[in-house]
Structure formats: C-alpha cells, structure tokens
Amino acid sequence: MPSPPPADRSPAQPPRRGAVDALISRTRRLRGDMDAVRREAPVDGADPEARWQRALCDLALHQLADVDAHLALLRDGPPPLGAERAPGTGPPAPEPRAPAQPPDGGPLLGRVGSAEWDLLTDRAAWSGELYRILGRDPAAPALTLDELPSLVHEDDRALLTAMVTGCLIDARPLDGEFRVLRPDGEERLVHMMGEPVLDAEGSTVSMWAVLRDVGELRRRRRTLRETHDSLHRRRGLAGSEHRVAAELREAVLPPWRGPLRLPRQGPGALDLAARCLPSRAGAPVGGGWYDALELPDGQTLLSVGELTGHGVAATTGVAMLLGAVRGMAVTGAPPDELLGRLNQLLDAALVPPALGGALCCRYRPAARTLSWARAGHPAPLLFRDGTGRALAAPDGVLLGATSGASYGAAEEPLRPGDLLLLHTGGLVPRHPGPEGTRRLLGLAERFGAARDAQSCVRAVVEEFGGAGRRDDACVLVARVTG
Numbered sequence: 001m002p003s004p005p006p007a008d009r010s011p012a013q014p015p016r017r018g019a020v021d022a023l024i025s026r027t028r029r030l031r032g033d034m035d036a037v038r039r040e041a042p043v044d045g046a047d048p049e050a051r052w053q054r055a056l057c058d059l060a061l062h063q064l065a066d067v068d069a070h071l072a073l074l075r076d077g078p079p080p081l082g083a084e085r086a087p088g089t090g091p092p093a094p095e096p097r098a099p100a101q102p103p104d105g106g107p108l109l110g111r112v113g114s115a116e117w118d119l120l121t122d123r124a125a126w127s128g129e130l131y132r133i134l135g136r137d138p139a140a141p142a143l144t145l146d147e148l149p150s151l152v153h154e155d156d157r158a159l160l161t162a163m164v165t166g167c168l169i170d171a172r173p174l175d176g177e178f179r180v181l182r183p184d185g186e187e188r189l190v191h192m193m194g195e196p197v198l199d200a201e202g203s204t205v206s207m208w209a210v211l212r213d214v215g216e217l218r219r220r221r222r223t224l225r226e227t228h229d230s231l232h233r234r235r236g237l238a239g240s241e242h243r244v245a246a247e248l249r250e251a252v253l254p255p256w257r258g259p260l261r262l263p264r265q266g267p268g269a270l271d272l273a274a275r276c277l278p279s280r281a282g283a284p285v286g287g288g289w290y291d292a293l294e295l296p297d298g299q300t301l302l303s304v305g306e307l308t309g310h311g312v313a314a315t316t317g318v319a320m321l322l323g324a325v326r327g328m329a330v331t332g333a334p335p336d337e338l339l340g341r342l343n344q345l346l347d348a349a350l351v352p353p354a355l356g357g358a359l360c361c362r363y364r365p366a367a368r369t370l371s372w373a374r375a376g377h378p379a380p381l382l383f384r385d386g387t388g389r390a391l392a393a394p395d396g397v398l399l400g401a402t403s404g405a406s407y408g409a410a411e412e413p414l415r416p417g418d419l420l421l422l423h424t425g426g427l428v429p430r431h432p433g434p435e436g437t438r439r440l441l442g443l444a445e446r447f448g449a450a451r452d453a454q455s456c457v458r459a460v461v462e463e464f465g466g467a468g469r470r471d472d473a474c475v476l477v478a479r480v481t482g
Contacts, residue, residue: 020075024068031064054227059220066217069112073210111213117145118206119168133190133213135182145207153179153187163192168204171196177214189215244312249276252319254291259454262292262300267482268365268416270300273453274476277427277465287314287356288424289322290474293329298365301329304422304474305358305377317354321346321399325360335360335373336409339396343375343407346400356399359422368414368480373407375399381440382412383419386448388441416482419447419456427473428464439464453477 038057042050113130117123124142131138134151143150145164149157156178166172174194179187194209253276260272274290287307295301303325307317324345328338338360346356357377363370372380372391376398379391394408414420421440428436446459456477 017075020071024071024075027064027068027071031061031068034060034064056224059217059224062217062220066111066212073112073114111216113211114209115142115211116206116208120205130211133188133211134180135184135186135188151180153181155179160192164207167194167196167207171198171202171204174207174209188213189218241312249289249315249318252315252322253289254293259452260292261481262294263298263365264294266298266365268368269481270302270363270365271453271479271481272477273457274474275457275461277461277473277475279471287318287354288472288474289318290422290424290476291322291325292476292478293326295329295332295362297332300363300365301326302361302363302420302422302476302478303359304424304476305356305375306424306471306474307356308354314354317346317356321356321358325358329360329362334409335362335371336394336407339373339375339399339407340405343399343405344403347403354400357425358399361420361422363414363478368416370412370414370420371409372412373409375407376401378423378425378437380412381421381423381437382414383421383441383444383447384415384417386444388421388444388447390437390441414480416480418480419453420478420480421456421460422476422478424472424474426471427460427475429470453479 034057038054038061041053041057111129111133113133114127115130116125122144124144126142128138145168148164149160152160159176160178163174163176167174174192177189177191180190181187191212191214192209193212194207196204197206197208199205254274261269262272263269270292272292274292276288276290287309288304289306290304291301292303293301303322305321307314307321309317321342324342325338328341333341339358342358346354356375358375359372359377359380360374361370361372361380370380374393374396376396379393381388381390391412392410394410396407397405423440425432428439431439440460443456443459443463447456450456450459456479457475460475460477
C-alpha cells in the first residue's frame with residue numbers, strides 16, 4: 001500500500017494537459033463507436049440473449065462515460081482548500097472547467113465529486129459536483145467529518161464512521177460504499193475513496209476523498225446479471241428440449257440402422273438403407289423423417305417428409321404423421337389418397353397449424369412398379385445404367401396449405417439394378433432446388449459402382465454430410481434386386 005502523502009509536500013500538479021486531453025478524445029471516440037454497436041444490437045424484448053446484449057452495451061457506455069469524467073478531473077485537478085465560499089463571504093470562486101458534453105449531451109461530472117477536510121482548521125472544501133450528488137445548496141458550507149454522517153442512511157452510518165476512523169487513526173485508505181439521503185428524499189449509492197495527508201511527524205492533518213454516485217452503475221450491472229441469468233436458464237431449457245426432441249425422433253424413426261430387405265421373401269425385393277443427417281452443432285432438432293414398411297399385401301411402403309418447426313413440437317407432429325402414414329398404408333390406401341387424408345389430419349390436429357412436405361410410394365415387387373404421390377416435396381431420383389434423372393412429378397401442394405386439397409399420382413416401371421433416392425429438402429447444403437438435384441444426380445457413377453444401398457448412403461454422407469446445414473435432412477436409398 002503506498003504511503004499517505006505528507007502535508008508539507010508541494011501541491012500535486014495535474015498531468016500534462018495535452019496528454020490527458022488526448023486520452024479524453026480517444027475515450028469519446030471509443031464511446032461513440034460503442035454507441036454505434038449498441039444501436040445495432042437487437043432490441044427484441046422477448047429474447048433473453050438480445051436483452052443481455054443490450055444490457056452489456058448499456059453498461060459499457062456507462063463505464064466509458066465515467067472514464068471520461070475521471071479524466072476530466074485528472075486534467076483540471078481538485079478544487080483548492082477553501083475554494084467554496086461560506087454564505088455572505090464574497091463572490092464564489094470559479095469551479096474547475098467541466099469537460100465538454102459527450103455526443104448524446106448527457107452529463108458526465110454529475111456522478112463524481114471530491115472533498116478535502118482540514119483537521120487543523122476544521123474546514124472542509126467540496127467540489128460543485130459533490131454538492132450536486134448530495135443534493136445540497138452550493139451556497140451552503142461544506143459539512144465537516146462530524147456532520148457528514150447526518151446525510152448517510154442510518155443503516156450505513158457505522159460503516160462510514162469505521163472508514164473515517166481507520167483513515168484518521170490508522171492511516172488506512174478510504175474505500176467503501178454507503179447510501180446517502182438527499183434533501184428531496186431521493187436515495188443515492190455513493191462509493192468513497194480517499195487517503196489521509198500526514199505531517200512530518202506522521203500525524204494526520206487532513207483527509208481527501210473522491211465520491212462517486214454509483215447507483216446507476218450498480219443498476220446496470222444488476223440488469224446485466226439478471227439478463228445473463230435469464231439467458232442461462234433459457235439455454236438450459238433449450239438444451240433439455242433438444243435432448244428430449246432428439247430422443248423422441250430416435251424413438252419415432254424406424255429401428256433398423258443397417259441394410260434392410262423388403263419384402264423379406266420373394267423376388268424383386270428392395271435393398272434399403274437410410275440415414276438422418278443432423279444440422280450444424282447446436283441447431284434445434286427438425287421435423288424430418290423417413291420410413292420403410294412391409295405391408296400385409298406384400299407391397300412395400302416408402303416415405304420421406306418434413307414438418308415445419310423445430311424441437312419437441314416438431315418431433316411430436318412427426319410421430320403423429322408417421323403413425324397415420326403407416327396406419328393408412330396398412331389399410332391399402334394408395335399414395336395420393338393417403339396424402340389427401342394426411343392433409344386433413346394436419347389441418348385439424350396440430351395447434352398451432354404447421355405445414356409439411358411428404359413423399360409416399362408403394363412398391364409392388366411382383367411387377368417391379370412404383371406408384372407414388374408427393375405433397376410439395378422433391379420427386380424421387382432414379383439411377384439406371386450410370387445415369388440419373390428426377391421422376392416427372394404429379395401435382396401436390398404442401399400438407400396443411402389448403403383444406404380439401406387433392407393430390408396427383410404417378411407410376412414408374414423399374415428394372416433389376418435400378419436405384420431410387422428419396423430425400424428431404426436441404427440434403428445438399430447451400431444448394432436448394434434444381435442445383436441440389438443436379439449435384440445429387442452427379443453421384444450416378446459412384447452409385448453404379450456401389451455394392452449395395454448402404455454403400456450408396458455412405459457416398460451421400462461423404463459428399464454432403466460434412467458441410468454445415470441449417471436443418472436436419474433425411475435420405476433413403478432403395479435398390480431393386482433381381
């Protein structure tokens with residue numbers, strides 16, 4: 001701890017004005033830049049992260065304003081002892097020059113004041129800023145150390161007394177906060193820092209202090225802490241919801257992960273493989289699905305689709321839709337009729353309403369034909385003899401878009417060795433629509449050399465699974481066997 005200054009020292013001179021003025025200019029430029037950042041910060045009051053960012057900007061601006069004020073005091077120096085006049089003792093002494101106002105015109109020095117108490121003469125000198133902080137008339141005499149506790153909240157007087165006693169008796173620096181009550185009834189929180197001034201024998205002859213109104217600073221810090229806590233709680237809830245949604249999707253999607261053959265008996269079966277490619281790390285779970293099911297009549301149901309939304313609500317909707325698809329397919333409903341009923345279900349059952357895209361196919365192994373329908377969804381891709389093409393798509397709007405919508409149907413004859421690729425949107429990151437389809441068709445040569453459907457899915461994952469995607473994507477590959 002530095003030694004208290006002796007009383008016989010030469011009065012400390014302010015630092016070189018040019019250097020401090022340069023610091024003040026740099027601080028104000030930084031404050032202007034920070035204010036620009038604040039204006040660009042999101043203002044969504046319902047978003048905890050936006051509120052936290054806003055509170056952080058407000059606190060930074062407040063502290064930069066305080067730095068500006070402190071530098072101005074450093075440049076101008078404290079008022080000389082006795083500079084404040086007593087009532088009726090002549091014209092007032094000029095106050096130290098205040099710094100120029102910041103760009104927004106807000107007062108700076110209203111939060112920082114200074115004082116010195118001479119123990120030999122029992123005289124006190126306060127800066128004009130201290131009068132304003134404490135709400136006292138600048139024409140009134142400054143309070144002595146014995147009178148100062150009368151301004152302090154009764155619960156904090158003992159703290160102030162202990163601080164002053166430690167400074168005067170033990171030469172300890174002043175450093176503490178207490179509440180003051182202004183004459184208008186307003187309560188202010190003040191931070192007091194100071195040191196004793198000693199004579200040649202080491203006795204305390206005076207004490208100086210800087211008093212700072214820190215109420216606004218503490219409020220801003222409290223706001224920052226509260227918004228941070230709110231953001232932390234929200235992220236915790238989001239993490240829990242993400243885990244629940246991921247577990248629910250795992251339970252909803254087909255249990256098979258390796259290759260699958262459907263139907264399990266007879267010629268013309270499909271060699272099947274599928275994969276769900278996750279979105280970028282931290283993104284919420286989406287509403288995509290894939291499915292393959294052997295039906296009672298020996299045919300095979302193939303379906304992929306996606307529901308708008310994320311999290312538990314989306315995966316719950318997927319569970320409902322996938323259950324409905326399986327149930328209606330078991331009854332023998334053709335793909336176009338199935339989608340029409342699914343549209344009615346989505347329109348009536350989900351609150352809030354949601355939209356969905358779906359592709360439903362029925363494969364007849366005896367004839368090796370595929371009948372299919374779509375609801376606002378990419379058409380299947382057919383790969384044959386080293387080339388690929390998208391099947392001509394029948395009409396079909398998104399599920400939930402129009403009540404009573406009807407859906408067209410199509411049929412495609414297949415041959416042994418043909419490969420079908422069904423996928424949800426966004427499988428090719430950053431390349432939706434025709435460009436994504438073109439890139440998928442570019443895998444024809446690799447598919448032709450693949451041993452089985454599982455190898456084809458692996459090729460898709462190697463080509464498109466590593467790039468960050470905004471949403472989950474599902475891919476299902478079916479190869480017609482001989």
